[in-house]
Amino acid sequence: MEIRVVVVDGHALTRFGLTMLAVTYTDLKVVAEAGTAAEAPAVIAAHSPDVVTVAVGLPDGDGLRLARDLRDRHPALGIVILTSHGEDDVLFRAMENGASAFVGKDAPVGEITCAIRHAYVAAASFTASGLADAMARRQSTGRLLLSPREHEVLGLLSDGFSIPTIARMLFVSPSTAKTYVSRVYEKLHASNRSQALMAALRLGLIRSDTATA
Missing domain, CATH: 3.40.50.2300 (Response regulator)
Structure with missing residues (x-):
């Protein structure tokens, strides 16, 4: 080899x-x-x-x-x-x-x-x-602590819902839903849904059986 x-x-x-x-x-x-x-x-x-x-x-x-x-x-x-x-x-x-x-x-x-x-x-x-120590530090600083609404948005993203659908389900405007999604991406250091879900899986924020890229 x-x-x-x-x-x-x-x-x-x-x-x-x-x-x-x-x-x-x-x-x-x-x-x-x-x-x-x-x-x-x-x-x-x-x-x-x-x-x-x-x-x-x-x-x-x-x-x-x-x-x-x-x-x-x-x-x-x-x-x-x-x-x-x-x-x-x-x-x-x-x-x-x-x-x-x-x-x-x-x-x-x-x-x-x-x-x-x-x-x-x-x-x-x-x-x-x-890596394990870095994970612990990242969580302890609170930088990855999502708000209750951001956790909800992350769950809807993991279920495969689009931003317009998330807006309807949360009874907010599409622009507000987009803002929530952007905040989730920022906290997970992601630039798209797939990266966000991968990061959330690694950090235990969602389960593998619920994530839909």
């Missing part, structure tokens, strides 16, 4: 370091590099890697947005987000944008290689060191 990796990072030293790291492991091989978000799609299309590592900060854009685009284009691609900043918000953005793993650039070598291997075997499953 050889895991083919493309490295996307604006720093040549980081790209070189990951390439040299892969050389020391028989199951890893860096097949190509990209220094910008603009270069990455063509490089990935040309080399068909199993896993891509993406820096959060890229010279021409947001690595997390690139991760979202890559997930949409390549559902089976393993995506490892590498960051110099391990803040909870960045971790959760990585999770919601379809990353397979999230790891700090200063993490032990074993943690980085484990993240790449995880992304190879379970591209659709997210892993990160300290």
Whole structure:
């Protein structure tokens, strides 16, 4: 088994370091590099890697947005987000944008290689060191505590109802219903219904047997 990796990072030293790291492991091989978000799609299309590592900060854009685009284009691609900043918000953005793993650039070598291997075997499953602690902190700060009406809206979204239907069921105007939905998305760090329901499932706000994307 050889895991083919493309490295996307604006720093040549980081790209070189990951390439040299892969050389020391028989199951890893860096097949190509990209220094910008603009270069990455063509490089990935040309080399068909199993896993891509993406820096959060890229010279021409947001690595997390690139991760979202890559997930949409390549559902089976393993995506490892590498960051110099391990803040909870960045971790959760990585999770919601379809990353397979999230790891700090200063993490032990074993943690980085484990993240790449995880992304190879379970591209659709997210892993990160300290994820459980980050979840606990996020809930304890109250940032994810929905109001009773927002919980109600989330439940209706999970049942598959449209915004006009939600407005009628709640006896509010469509614009008010849209505002409620936008607040739910904001608190769940989501940009659409599917992302919101995925986040709500992970956080135990809804049950898997009730969610309809």
